Amino acid sequence: MQQDLSSTNPIGIFDSGVGGLTVANAICQLLPHENTIYFGDTIHLPYGDKSSEAVKNYAIRITEFLLEKKCKMVVVACNTASAAAFELLKKQFGNKILLVDVIDPMVNYVQEHFAKNKIGIIATKGTIASKVYESKLANVGVDDVQSLATPLLVHLIEEGFSQHTGSQLLVQEYLRSKELRKIDVLVLACTHYPILKNTIEEFYHHEVKVLDSTEITALAVKEKLQSQNLLNPSGNGKHEFYVSDFTKAFEDIAQLFYGKQIHLERMNIWKE
Ligand code: DGL
Numbered sequence: 001m002q003q004d005l006s007s008t009n010p011i012g013i014f015d016s017g018v019g020g021l022t023v024a025n026a027i028c029q030l031l032p033h034e035n036t037i038y039f040g041d042t043i044h045l046p047y048g049d050k051s052s053e054a055v056k057n058y059a060i061r062i063t064e065f066l067l068e069k070k071c072k073m074v075v076v077a078c079n080t081a082s083a084a085a086f087e088l089l090k091k092q093f094g095n096k097i098l099l100v101d102v103i104d105p106m107v108n109y110v111q112e113h114f115a116k117n118k119i120g121i122i123a124t125k126g127t128i129a130s131k132v133y134e135s136k137l138a139n140v141g142v143d144d145v146q147s148l149a150t151p152l153l154v155h156l157i158e159e160g161f162s163q164h165t166g167s168q169l170l171v172q173e174y175l176r177s178k179e180l181r182k183i184d185v186l187v188l189a190c191t192h193y194p195i196l197k198n199t200i201e202e203f204y205h206h207e208v209k210v211l212d213s214t215e216i217t218a219l220a221v222k223e224k225l226q227s228q229n230l231l232n233p234s235g236n237g238k239h240e241f242y243v244s245d246f247t248k249a250f251e252d253i254a255q256l257f258y259g260k261q262i263h264l265e266r267m268n269i270w271k272e
Helices: 020-030 052-068 079-093 103-114 125-130 132-139 152-158 165-175 193-203 213-227 248-258
Strands: 011-015 036-040 073-076 098-100 119-123 145-149 185-188 209-212 239-243 264-266
Touching: 011 020, 011 052, 020 036, 020 073, 020 213, 020 248, 036 052, 052 073, 052 079, 052 125, 073 079, 073 213, 079 098, 079 103, 079 125, 098 213, 103 132, 103 185, 103 209, 103 213, 119 125, 119 132, 125 132, 125 145, 132 145, 152 165, 152 193, 152 248, 165 193, 185 193, 193 209, 209 213, 239 248, 248 264
Parallel strands: 011 036, 011 073, 036 239, 073 098, 119 145, 119 185, 185 209, 239 264
Antiparallel strands: none
């Protein structure tokens, strides 16, 4: 399997929008020699409100696109797509390409460090409805888990409103919900939410441990590449960014993350 993959081939990373950039950024920090190709499916955003069938179709087409771009690995930098489509992607592409999602690395991390704690999960409607965190955590013996869908946060972040006082009020409203009472740990189970991590930590006066999947996923990427001898040993890392529909927020936030001007290419892989 995966015989013709080469270490210099890029890592493909995708999400519905800017959220996956939080993961892409962590991968580039940890693995500066790696080339990356990012795909933000802004035309179909938000994934969290779509049916699981629709999200599966998007995930398959994007993975095909990243394969055409000769990626050695695809990182599903989206919880909603990981919940709906990761098993399918493994079946369909697992013999051609390495695959990493954002859920399994988080489940392993929680099991390792917080197995005896009360865990809260916030995510999109799609991720919460799938109950994927509850079931994967229960499989590894972590049972005290409460979850809450917080779908409006994605819209605020995509609109560039994350620092607005309105966003802070909405975060407070969500975090006061009965589902999240008395938790010790809060998992940000949507890759958009790290952008609100400071606001969330401040709400809890830093007394609740807030986990996001950025570094945790980047480490899983490193381990998987290492285990297959596919880490890129040298080079400065070239980064390409594609979106299925251009949004100003995407460009602004992408530039903020990378600290430099980036070239953003519109690529509608669903046309014709
Ligand atoms: N960032 C995504 C996630 O981790 C999806 C947000 C959305 O498109 O609804 O779930």
